[in-house]
Amino acid sequence: MVSKKFSMLAAGVAVLALGLSACSSDDGDTKTDAGSSSTGDTGGSSGDTIKVGFSQVGAESGWRAANTKSIQDTLTKENGFDLSFSDAQQKQENQIQAIRSYIAQGVDYIAFSPVVETGWDAVLQEAKSANIPVILTDRAVDTQDKTLYKTFIGSDFVEEGKRVGEWVSNNLGTEPINVVELQGTTGSAPAIDRKQGFLDATKDNTNIKIIASQTGDFTRDGGKKVMEGFLQSNPDIDVVYAHNDDMALGAIEAIEAAGKTPGKDIKIVSIDGVKDGMTALSEGKINYIVECNPLLGPDLAKIIQTLHDGGTVEPRIVTQDGAFDQEQAKAALPDRQY
Amino acid sequence: MTGLAQLTRHRLFWPIVALFVLLLASTLKHHTFIEVTIRDGHLYGGPIDILRRSSILLLVALGMTLVIATRGIDLSVGAVMAIAGAVTLSQIADSPDPGSLTTVALAMATGLAVCLVIGVFNGFLVAVLGIQPIIATLVLMTAGRGIAMLITGGQITTVTSAPYKALASGFWLGLPIAALIAGFFFAVVAVVTRRTALGVLIESVGINPVASRLAGVRARTIIWTVYVLCALFACIAGFLQSSNIMAADSNNAGLFIELDAILAVVIGGTSLAGGKFSLTGTLVGVLVITTLTLSITVIGIPVNAVSLFKALVVIVVCLLQSPVVQHKLRARRRKAAPVPVEVPA
Numbered sequence: 001m002v003s004k005k006f007s008m009l010a011a012g013v014a015v016l017a018l019g020l021s022a023c024s025s026d027d028g029d030t031k032t033d034a035g036s037s038s039t040g041d042t043g044g045s046s047g048d049t050i051k052v053g054f055s056q057v058g059a060e061s062g063w064r065a066a067n068t069k070s071i072q073d074t075l076t077k078e079n080g081f082d083l084s085f086s087d088a089q090q091k092q093e094n095q096i097q098a099i100r101s102y103i104a105q106g107v108d109y110i111a112f113s114p115v116v117e118t119g120w121d122a123v124l125q126e127a128k129s130a131n132i133p134v135i136l137t138d139r140a141v142d143t144q145d146k147t148l149y150k151t152f153i154g155s156d157f158v159e160e161g162k163r164v165g166e167w168v169s170n171n172l173g174t175e176p177i178n179v180v181e182l183q184g185t186t187g188s189a190p191a192i193d194r195k196q197g198f199l200d201a202t203k204d205n206t207n208i209k210i211i212a213s214q215t216g217d218f219t220r221d222g223g224k225k226v227m228e229g230f231l232q233s234n235p236d237i238d239v240v241y242a243h244n245d246d247m248a249l250g251a252i253e254a255i256e257a258a259g260k261t262p263g264k265d266i267k268i269v270s271i272d273g274v275k276d277g278m279t280a281l282s283e284g285k286i287n288y289i290v291e292c293n294p295l296l297g298p299d300l301a302k303i304i305q306t307l308h309d310g311g312t313v314e315p316r317i318v319t320q321d322g323a324f325d326q327e328q329a330k331a332a333l334p335d336r337q338y
Numbered sequence: 339m340t341g342l343a344q345l346t347r348h349r350l351f352w353p354i355v356a357l358f359v360l361l362l363a364s365t366l367k368h369h370t371f372i373e374v375t376i377r378d379g380h381l382y383g384g385p386i387d388i389l390r391r392s393s394i395l396l397l398v399a400l401g402m403t404l405v406i407a408t409r410g411i412d413l414s415v416g417a418v419m420a421i422a423g424a425v426t427l428s429q430i431a432d433s434p435d436p437g438s439l440t441t442v443a444l445a446m447a448t449g450l451a452v453c454l455v456i457g458v459f460n461g462f463l464v465a466v467l468g469i470q471p472i473i474a475t476l477v478l479m480t481a482g483r484g485i486a487m488l489i490t491g492g493q494i495t496t497v498t499s500a501p502y503k504a505l506a507s508g509f510w511l512g513l514p515i516a517a518l519i520a521g522f523f524f525a526v527v528a529v530v531t532r533r534t535a536l537g538v539l540i541e542s543v544g545i546n547p548v549a550s551r552l553a554g555v556r557a558r559t560i561i562w563t564v565y566v567l568c569a570l571f572a573c574i575a576g577f578l579q580s581s582n583i584m585a586a587d588s589n590n591a592g593l594f595i596e597l598d599a600i601l602a603v604v605i606g607g608t609s610l611a612g613g614k615f616s617l618t619g620t621l622v623g624v625l626v627i628t629t630l631t632l633s634i635t636v637i638g639i640p641v642n643a644v645s646l647f648k649a650l651v652v653i654v655v656c657l658l659q660s661p662v663v664q665h666k667l668r669a670r671r672r673k674a675a676p677v678p679v680e681v682p683a
Contacts, residue, residue, distance in 0.1 A: 065492060186641050214634070215641045219590040220494075220583040225391070229635025232384045233368035246494070250583055257507055259378045276496050276585075 049082040050308055053102030055112035057139075058090040066338030067113075067138070067294035074297030081301065092116055096123045103130050109304050111135040117142040124148035133307055137296055146315060150307060153299055153317040155292055157190045160271050161197025161243075163290045163323055168198075168239060168269055169205045171288075177238040180230045181213035182223050182251060184243040191215070194243045194271060211237070216247040223250025231258045242270040245277030245289065252285050263287055263326075273324065275336055281329040289329070291321040294338055343668075349607040352658040353622045356651060360629045364636040371636055380509035384632070389513075390506075392628040393520035394419075394582075396621065397575040398592075399599040400520075400527055401568030403620045406603050408561050409544045409612025410464060410471035415572040415599060417482025418456055419592030422449045422576030424489040427497050427586040436499040445502075450573055456482075457569025461562035479596070486588035495586040506581035516578050523571065528617050537615075540564065544612030602627055605655060626655070 052075055056068055068085075075081035084102060088094035092115045102110050103126055110132055114120060120141045127134050128148055136152040168179070181198070184191030195213075202208045212230055216222035223242060230237060231254060240255075242248035248270035255262040262268055262285045270277060273291035280286045296319070303313050324332060345351055364384065365372040374383035398415050405412045429445035430436050456478060463474035508515040531537030542550040543557045551557045572592070580586050604610065605626060606619025630651055639647045657663050 183641055186644070212635075212638060213641065214638075215644065217590075220585055220587055221579065221590060224583055225631065226635050228387055228391075229632050232371055232387060232632070233364075233636040233638075235370065246587075249585070253507070253583060258382070276494070 049077065049080050050109065050304060051082045051084070051105075051107040052109045052111060052304060053084045053098070053105070053107040054086070055095045055098040055102075055110075056085065056087050057095075057113045057115050058087055064294070067296055070295040070297035071300060072297070074301045075304075079301060081304070088115060090115055092119060096120075099123050099127065103127055103132060106130075107132060109133055109135065109307070111137055111300055111304075113138040114141050115139075121145065121148065135300065135303060137300060151303060151313045151315055151317055153296065153303065153319060155321065156318045157193030158197040158200070159318065160290050160292065160321065161194035161199075162201040163197075163321075164194075164241060164269050164271060164288065165198040165201025167288050167290075167323070168241070169202050169208060172239055172267060173202070173205045173207045176207045176209070178209050178211045178234065178236050179239045179241055180227075180234065180237050181210055182216040182226055182240065182242040182247040183213060184215070184218045184247075186215050188218075191218075191243055198241060216242070216250065218244050218246060220246045220250040220253075223247030224254045225250070227251040227254035228257070231255070237266055240266060240268045242268065245270050245272035245274045245280075245286075248286055249276055249280060252280060273322070275338060278324065278329050278333050278336060281324060281326055282333050284326055286326075288323070288325050290323045293319065293321055343671075347664065347668075349616075349659060350619055350622050352655055353605050353619075353626050356655045357622065357626050357629055360626070360633045360651075364629075364633045367637050376512070379512070380514075381512045384636070386514060388625065388628055388632060389517040391632065392624050393514070393516040394575045394578050394592075395595065395598055395602060395628060396520040396624045397523060397571045397578070398595055399602040399620050399624050400524060400617070401564075401571035402596075402599040403603050403606070403608055403615050403617060404527070404531075404540060404564040405471070405568045406600070406608055406610060407540050407544045407612060407615035408564050409547070410561065410564070411475065411600065411610070412460065412565060412568045412572075413472065413475040413596050414456070414460060414478035414482055415568065415575075416592035416595045417479050417486065418453055418569050418572040419576035419579055419595065420483050420486035420586075420588045421456065421489070422453055422573040423580030423586040423591050424486040424495070424588050425449045425452050426502075426577060427495045427580055428489055430499055430502060431495050431497045436497055437501070439501045442499060442501045446577060449577065450570065453569045453573030453576075454566065457566035458562075460569060461565035464565060465558045465561040483588060486586070486591070490586050490588050494588075497584060499584075502581050503584055504581075506578045516582075519574065519578070523574070524617065524621065531617070541613050541615065544615075598627055601652065605652075605659070607659070 054071055054075070056071075057064065072083065072085060075083040084105070084107065086094075086098040088098060095112060095115055099110055099112065100123060110127055111134070114136065117140060121143055124134055124141070124143070125148065134149040136149050136154070138154050140152050140154060141149070181195065183195060211234055214226045214229070216226045223246060227240065227250065240248065240251050242251060248268050251268060252262040255266050260266055264284075268286045269288045270286055271290045271292055273289050273293065277286065277289055281289050299317075299319065303317070306313055361372065371384040374381050374385055376382065398419070402412060402415065426445045426449035429448055430441055433441045433445070435441055460475055460478065463469045463477070464471050504515060505519070506516045510518060531540065539550070539555050539560055542553070542555055543560050547557045576591065579591050600610075602623030603620050605623035606616050606621070608615040608619060630648060634644055634647060
């Protein structure tokens with residue numbers, strides 16, 4: 001179970017990274033945040049380093065590892081940051097402890113990916129009292145008081161599903177097609193949102209018919225198992241929509257075992273953009289992937305710099321993800337970091 | 339009448355009925371489900387998928403049956419599967435020639451060796467140190483997945499290797515190799531336990547370890563052996579599982595399979611209190627569980643109702659098997675029938 005959550009997270013985080021740069025330009029938010037703790041410098045202070053405390057969820061997945069690396073590689077001394085990094089090993093109390101110690105150290109900014117959504121009000125209030133701006137990455141917190149954090153940068157799962165749906169509608173939906181859906185873990189936010197986004201984007205196209213939908217739990221084995229069942233019961237599947245790459249990779253195995261060619265006889269579209277998924281895409285076994293990018297470091301740096309220079313940022317920044325078809329995947333694959 | 343009554347009384351009657359109902363429901367929903375055709379030179383169809391899918395759970399449940407017969411339990415099988423996949427695929431991935439048969443054989447030998455150590459460790463905790471089996475194997479159930487994660491460096495290790503892929507996806511004489519492997523080990527265990535005294539010895543240890551020791555049965559050796567066998571079978575199941583997706587997914591490989599295996603053993607009529615065990619029963623239990631999983635997709639149970647559907651099937655089968663319920667049913671039937679029939683027990 002843990003792993004499933006991970007992959008969801010990973011997906012979410014990935015999305016964040018890409019999109020930020022586009023979104024993080026200042027909006028006309030009113031209050032110019034004078035309170036940012038690092039006093040001294042007025043305005044564009046690039047002279048001294050900015051102290052940042054970052055509390056990571058853990059090191060549960062390849063996606064998360066890429067996320068950590070991106071943050072550590074971006075918030076460097078050379079770039080003008082002094083980063084304190086801690087790994088909470090999936091425990092909220094560790095994160096709360098880390099945040100308290102950052103407050104005690106008097107860092108300029110605190111950033112973290114909350115392990116869970118609730119229970120943060122007290123410690124965030126402490127940070128606020130200490131005048132330390134907090135930035136959420138990848139996951140949100142559930143609180144009434146929106147002033148407890150400056151911004152939340154994270155992916156929009158509905159948007160991801162929508163983009164996949166639009167691509168299917170425009171490229172494959174020109175003739176009647178039967179679509180099967182491999183859902184993520186039942187009840188998880190990415191599963192619900194990616195399903196919804198896809199439905200929203202395809203509901204007006206009468207050519208697209210979703211004939212079956214079942215959960216593959218975000219895993220390869222789950223994806224393969226469900227796809228085998230689909231193949232047994234539905235002779236005319238044209239397109240597979242998988243909520244993540246791992247399930248798409250499982251579906252490829254099932255389709256090949258049934259004597260069909262994935263990517264040709266049965267088209268596959270998916271979300272995530274992990275390395276194995278991109279490789280399959282470049283080999284023509286998957287047809288389209290909307291990315292969920294973990295490389296959040298540059299966007300986080302940009303936000304901190306903006307705040308530090310006295311600017312403001314939107315309270316919710318949706319990272320914009322890349323999307324790849326087979327040719328683009330071939331071009332992008334050599335440079336992929338995760 | 340007597341024949342029918344005897345039939346419904348058989349402990350495997352209701353599980354087999356459940357199996358047929360699931361197959362029937364799937365076939366009614368999609369008529370092609372039950373068809374077996376020849377595709378690419380091998381058999382293809384719903385029943386073949388069930389056989390292939392069953393192989394992993396059958397191997398795990400086979401070991402579990404023996405362990406449970408000695409009054410034990412092995413919760414670590416899922417983690418052992420993850421370790422087996424991690425060790426083997428890491429070695430194949432690091433080798434210069436992943437596609438060669440030698441590489442694959444050597445890597446699988448390493449995997450088996452590691453699992454042998456695990457089995458010896460579990461058996462040592464239970465048979466020598468006398469730790470309760472559920473606790474002893476809980477150690478590796480929780481720690482084992484961490485070990486697998488360490489081996490793969492927290493990533494999903496993917497390999498391309500034709501010989502390894504054949505394990506789960508290949509066919510021999512038109513039949514899935516995975517099913518042949520599981521069937522082979524099933525037959526070996528059946529012959530060894532039923533044609534030699536080993537089966538009786540295992541049962542006697544399960545019924546009363548002290549008495550059997552006093553009677554001259556080497557209880558400690560037998561208990562140790564079943565845990566080693568259980569780990570080795572889980573290891574082979576781990577090979578099949580990782581070969582199935584050609585990746586070592588340490589987080590998810592064999593996740594919760596210990597529960598499915600225990601369920602299969604119990605549906606098959608082996609008591610968790612140890613003693614008498616039924617390998618045929620375990621086989622039926624495995625087929626019911628695998629068919630249940632596949633039929634959910636085929637019938638098209640809505641995602642949110644999947645768990646409920648599974649639970650209902652399992653509860654109904656277990657209830658119908660319960661001696662109390664069976665007795666009540668029989669009493670009612672007798673009342674309805676004017677001439678009561680004496681059925682020999």
